Amino acid sequence: MSITALDSLLKEHPFFAELGDEYLELIGGCASNVKFAAGEQVFREGQDAKGFYLIRYGRVAVELFAPGTGSITIQTLHEGDILGWSWLLPPFRWHHDAKALDLTRAIHFDGTCLRKKCEEDPRFGYLIMSRFSQVIVSRLQGAQLQLLDLYGKTDHGKPEND
Amino acid sequence: MESPKTTETLASPGLDPMLPRPFVLKSIEQENVDTWTLELEAVDADGDLAFEPGQFNMVYRLGVGEVPISISSDPTRPERLLHTIRSVGAVTGGLCAMKPGEILGLRGPFGNAWPVSLAHDSDLVFVAGGIGLAPLRPAIYQVLSERRRYGRVVILYGARSAGDMIFAEELETWRGRFDLDVQVTVDHATGDWFGHVGVVTTLIPRAGFDPTHTVAMVCGPEVMMRFTVRSLVDRGVASEGIYLSMERNMKCAVGFCGHCQFGPSFICKDGPVFSLPRVERWLDTREV
Numbered sequence: 001m002s003i004t005a006l007d008s009l010l011k012e013h014p015f016f017a018e019l020g021d022e023y024l025e026l027i028g029g030c031a032s033n034v035k036f037a038a039g040e041q042v043f044r045e046g047q048d049a050k051g052f053y054l055i056r057y058g059r060v061a062v063e064l065f066a067p068g069t070g071s072i073t074i075q076t077l078h079e080g081d082i083l084g085w086s087w088l089l090p091p092f093r094w095h096h097d098a099k100a101l102d103l104t105r106a107i108h109f110d111g112t113c114l115r116k117k118c119e120e121d122p123r124f125g126y127l128i129m130s131r132f133s134q135v136i137v138s139r140l141q142g143a144q145l146q147l148l149d150l151y152g153k154t155d156h157g158k159p160e161n162d
Numbered sequence: 163m164e165s166p167k168t169t170e171t172l173a174s175p176g177l178d179p180m181l182p183r184p185f186v187l188k189s190i191e192q193e194n195v196d197t198w199t200l201e202l203e204a205v206d207a208d209g210d211l212a213f214e215p216g217q218f219n220m221v222y223r224l225g226v227g228e229v230p231i232s233i234s235s236d237p238t239r240p241e242r243l244l245h246t247i248r249s250v251g252a253v254t255g256g257l258c259a260m261k262p263g264e265i266l267g268l269r270g271p272f273g274n275a276w277p278v279s280l281a282h283d284s285d286l287v288f289v290a291g292g293i294g295l296a297p298l299r300p301a302i303y304q305v306l307s308e309r310r311r312y313g314r315v316v317i318l319y320g321a322r323s324a325g326d327m328i329f330a331e332e333l334e335t336w337r338g339r340f341d342l343d344v345q346v347t348v349d350h351a352t353g354d355w356f357g358h359v360g361v362v363t364t365l366i367p368r369a370g371f372d373p374t375h376t377v378a379m380v381c382g383p384e385v386m387m388r389f390t391v392r393s394l395v396d397r398g399v400a401s402e403g404i405y406l407s408m409e410r411n412m413k414c415a416v417g418f419c420g421h422c423q424f425g426p427s428f429i430c431k432d433g434p435v436f437s438l439p440r441v442e443r444w445l446d447t448r449e450v
């Protein structure tokens with residue numbers, strides 16, 4: 001992808017909105033195109049988290065591996081979604097597996113490069129951190145709702161036996 | 163008020179709304195591990211079976227008791243009466259264990275309807291969780307029978323897992339239609355599921371409807387509806403355009419006994435379908 005195509009893609013994406021040209025250029029400097037075939041592993045739990053992905057098209061399953069049960073998909077991500085936040089926080093290792101479900105194209109943002117820029121420019125660091133906090137919070141909320149068992153147990157009040 | 167207890171209380175149509183009318187179980191089909199769809203036929207073949215989408219019957223398992231159950235069949239074909247029942251206790255368990263040919267009692271239909279005609283010329287989004295697809299299905303049939311009157315029609319359905327879904331084949335058929343956008347999600351999945359994973363609220367931000375011209379109809383457990391309405395409002399759907407079916411337990415179904423009081427409303431006579439502004443403050447209330 002050309003620099004201008006990447007530039008306009010980032011500008012239009014809500015995740016990068018209002019970062020300003022200067023910071024978008026910084027981020028663009030850490031970006032590269034990647035492609036995964038259907039069924040290909042994007043990353044595995046425990047591996048070094050080298051950055052994050054913006055999915056351009058395709059689908060990725062975020063999975064947990066449980067011995068005896070196998071892989072359980074806990075979330076699917078689609079075009080426009082951000083995949084991966086473990087690159088931002090020590091120990092910089094993936095907490096889950098991720099696997100492409102279809103042919104998937106994405107932009108990969110290099111974590112080491114971005115972290116260096118965050119440290120050099122705390123304002124940039126804050127803007128990145130606050131955006132990733134939203135990613136983490138929305139994942140946390142998703143997990144909480146899954147725990148609540150939204151459709152199974154009913155809590156509509158007790159019938160009285162009078 | 164006492165539930166009827168004996169077969170002698172089964173009544174003829176048009177009589178006392180407190181007396182059940184006899185129906186024969188024509189067929190019973192298992193939907194998932196704890197849910198069955200019962201097809202019923204009136205013993206008195208000439209009685210009226212008309213109903214509106216969203217209405218429910220009081221279904222009486224002889225000798226066990228009576229429970230409110232929404233009608234899950236097509237209101238444009240009222241002669242084919244279906245109830246989809248999740249076995250959670252004595253009465254629902256008794257109903258789900260019935261064999262074709264056995265007799266049960268029905269009172270109804272009771273309650274108000276999904277306001278499908280309010281959505282004419284607007285986009286319409288149905289959001290269902292678990293067994294909540296059953297009370298919405300008649301409204302979906304109604305809309306499909308006059309499809310041209312609506313804008314985009316979106317069905318968002320969430321279930322715990324692929325095996326917990328109801329009406330799976332029908333969802334697949336609907337998904338094949340060009341004039342319907344059907345999205346199904348499960349909470350978690352193993353290798354045999356290739357669809358979306360995440361709770362139903364995660365489908366709302368990207369679903370294809372115009373929030374400023376949308377009517378939403380939501381049905382599922384209360385906790386699911388609470389989070390769903392938040393996501394719909396966040397997306398920009400007006401509270402007045404969001405309708406919910408409240409299924410708190412009830413007994414008499416005609417507004418006498420107060421069992422199903424929900425804030426100032428009685429679910430049986432004022433509902434079960436309410437617009438969000440009417441029930442909003444009770445949705446977040448822990449005890450009503």
Ligand SMILES: Cc1cc2nc3c(=O)[nH]c(=O)nc-3n(C[C@H](O)[C@H](O)[C@H](O)COP(=O)(O)OP(=O)(O)OC[C@H]3O[C@@H](n4cnc5c(N)ncnc54)[C@H](O)[C@@H]3O)c2cc1C
Pocket residue numbers: 154155156157158159218227229230231232233246247248249250251252253254255293296297408409410411412429434
């Ligand atoms: C208007 C309306 C429409 C309904 N439509 C359907 C339907 O289409 N299909 C269906 O399967 N069920 C439906 N229900 C719920 C159904 O009426 C209850 O599951 C049933 O009354 C339980 O009776 P039981 O004797 O089998 O279980 P009980 O022994 O009375 O209860 C077993 C368990 O279920 C819980 N429970 C009881 N009633 C309800 C309720 N209303 N909501 C949630 N939990 C409850 C109890 O707290 C208890 O934990 C509807 C309820 C209402 C009010």
